[in-house]
Amino acid sequence: MARVLIVDDSQTEMQKLTGWLQQHGYEVLKAETGADGVALARQEKPDAVLMDIVMPGMNGFQATRQLSKDPETCAIPVIMVTTKDQDTDRIWATRQGARDFLTKPVEEHALIAKLAEVLGT
Numbered sequence: 001m002a003r004v005l006i007v008d009d010s011q012t013e014m015q016k017l018t019g020w021l022q023q024h025g026y027e028v029l030k031a032e033t034g035a036d037g038v039a040l041a042r043q044e045k046p047d048a049v050l051m052d053i054v055m056p057g058m059n060g061f062q063a064t065r066q067l068s069k070d071p072e073t074c075a076i077p078v079i080m081v082t083t084k085d086q087d088t089d090r091i092w093a094t095r096q097g098a099r100d101f102l103t104k105p106v107e108e109h110a111l112i113a114k115l116a117e118v119l120g121t
């Protein structure tokens with residue numbers, strides 16, 4: 001069973017994504033801040049990370065950059081899941097190390113398909 005870390009400060013979004021992932025057989029880890037997400041990723045080594053961008057403190061760009069630069073976590077694919085939908089956001093996310101990008105409100109089938117793609121399943 002693949003383990004997916006959700007990093008998002010919205011409880012509503014966290015519940016929705018958790019429900020979908022669990023229905024599709026994923027184990028879910030959760031963090032509400034970028035800093036907590038980085039720490040949990042380092043500790044638990046999830047198979048993938050779903051990262052929001054706009055969060056208090058360390059934002060998703062900063063957290064993704066930390067994960068992609070760390071030898072212990074650089075192989076973990078990060079998918080940005082955010083309301084930010086400008087081309088510049090997508091480019092910046094890629095430059096920080098994100099593997100892919102989904103815009104909220106994300107649809108269940110798109111999320112599951114993207115996860116399967118980055119996990120090679």
